[in-house]
Amino acid sequence: MTKRIDEPTGTETVGHEWDGIEELDTPMPRWWLWTFYATIVFSIGYVILYPALPGITGATAGTLGWSSRGQLAEEMQAETNRRAPMLEALSRIPIERLPEDSRLMRAAVEGGRSAFKVSCVQCHGSGASGLKGYPNLNDDDWLWGGDLKAIEYTLTNGIRQPGHEGTRMSLMPAFGRDGILDDRAIADVVSYVRTISGQDEANASARRGAAVFATNCAVCHGPDAKGKREFGAPNLSDPIWLYGGDRAALTATVTNSRYGVMPAWGGRLDPVTIKMLAAYVHSLGGGEDFVAVAADPEVEVDERP
């Protein structure tokens, strides 16, 4: 290993040689060394000012008191402050007047989209398209009403929440289990329902079922089987089925009845979040326009079952 001076450049080589290839040991400029020292000085300042040296239970705190969690908390607080006026406006506006303020409506829909992912996706699914027993919120078929006010009411008071005053409540009899109808009558009424929903051609069983329906079912589902929202009684003449529209599923429904439940979110979420959730669900495509029944608030309570 011999260091030598490379003739054309006047620079010393590092002394190694690989198959005749040598490397120049070009000296660094002196100021480069100073910038290196400057980074060392910077690092000392950094270690003093910011959290740096790890210990058993945590790192040194740094004299500035900065922490990434603290920064996050600050940013979250700033975001909360930024949204405060919007939330304040949302809390003051009655939900049926929300569509008049498109800016507020948009904010509510976006806020509802986030809240939906926290509290609702577990049953209704991330796209709000539901599952068996959990309604699809995208469609235009509503058990208890699809305008903003009805959705807000359902969200606040829940469905079949025992002990909760004002909850959406209705109890379909378990026609088979309780012995109200025998198996043949159940089979007939199932035939009838499949006929009026356009799944089967009319036959003798369905014709017999029409009489059974008129006596037992029409009181809640309506004589035309279009359903009644005051009872949460579904429309049986459309192609949308919460528990399935095939014979087996319909027979099971008539025999044992179904009691879908939803929590009363009024006690769990604040009114503004519920309002935003209602706006979001309403925006999914099936939302209905609010029709003011009358100015008298006493009459509005008719929404309740």
Place this chain on the structure above:
Amino acid sequence: MNAPEQDVGKSTARGEIAQHVLADKRSLYEKRKPVFPQAVDGFYRRLKWVIMAVTLAIYYVTPWLRWDRGVYAPDQAVLIDLANRRFYMFAIEIWPHEFYYVAGLLVMAGIGLFLVTSVFGRAWCGYACPQTVWTDLFQHIERFIDGDHNAQVRLAKASWGPAKIARRLVKWSIWLMIAVATGGAWIFYFADAPTLARQFFAGEAPLVAYTTVAILTATTFILGGFLREQFCIYMCPWPRIQAAMMDERSALVTYKTWRGEPRGSVKQANKDPGVFGDCIDCLQCVNVCPTGIDIREGTQVGCITCALCIDACNKVMDQVGRPRGLIDYVTYEDAAREQKGEAPRSAWRNVLRPRTLLYFAGWGAIGVAMLFMLGTRNHLDISVLHDRNPAFVQLSDGSVRNNYTLKIRNMQTRPRRLEVTLSQIDNAVIWSDNGSREQASQRILTTAPPDSVVRLRVFMAAPGDGPEFEDVTFTVRALDEAGGSDSEHTRFERPEVTP
């Protein structure tokens, strides 16, 4: 540098073979050799003056040029509006999705640099590089305050007395003012210049403006005032890249060794005629060099081809009555021809050759292609996103609904009345989230604000009995006299038919 190193430097400079083995005496770090370039006058010096004036004028004046775009767009001719994601350049407005124009410009700049380098070597380094232009400017100020080469050397060696401190303070304050003006001009490319200037001096400009000015002031002051040739030699990658760009027919600043060597003073030459070459070893070429190199050692990484040594040498040759061009722009090939006594090629043959023509063709092709695209681009654009969760919704009347998010881009600087229509599907109706199914029809009317993107949530309902997937085309059409339209294909989905 310690003594042995200096010996090495001198001996290599003289071209002697230095085979010293210097165990561990060499330093790992090299002390900077101070450079005090001397003033010079000549053709290239004047050319550099002109280029400096033009480049500085472009830099400082551009943001203040106005260009009328109507009430909905800024009237600054060149504006990089980062906040609103728009780039304005005279009649051209570029949106973020058209970033390929910027990429194209960068490719053109790259190929243009190859072209210039293959013909003139490091012309960029010597004339147009901001590092060169600002260093040159700073050096003029230095000469104005401290005097020329000799005075500067004296002042550098002088102890720090009041006179030296005063001169240094004056020089540094002028540099600093230029540096502030340099950093200050930069920010005007990113906001409305008159407004920002008012805000800046009133202390109301955004923090990022002050930070940018501070950083650019610091870099200008340090790089132009102090680091100078160190930047070119140690930091800039271009001197390394350029080695691959040049060939034997690129014009390089060359000392004609065959004419100049051996060197001897006029007195020696008069005493022994015929022994010495034309170089009188006056060191003028070294003294004027802004990077402190000796061009007589040949092409080297420190040479930025500013050609000031050509001016200096020509002046000396005139004085001693020898022909000009001892140092000149010469290609390697011509150098070889000249040594053999042949005539050099014509300059045109060095410029027009396959390589340069190919560079020029590539450069021009990209430019023409971009101009063509700019001229024919659509100022109305639709993109359709089909909802996937859920992909379809069964409706109570038996029909099926699909949801879409439409983004309609109005690139004109005026509001436009637009119509969205549907084709390729039968009996389908559409409505937006502003309307309802009762008002559904085959089209949606909307208004797009100027220079913006409209986001439209669109619901489409079609009869439930149909194929599982059906092709659909959304078309947006402007309803004003200028017209224009754009379409996008998507599809309509229905529930899987269970047997």
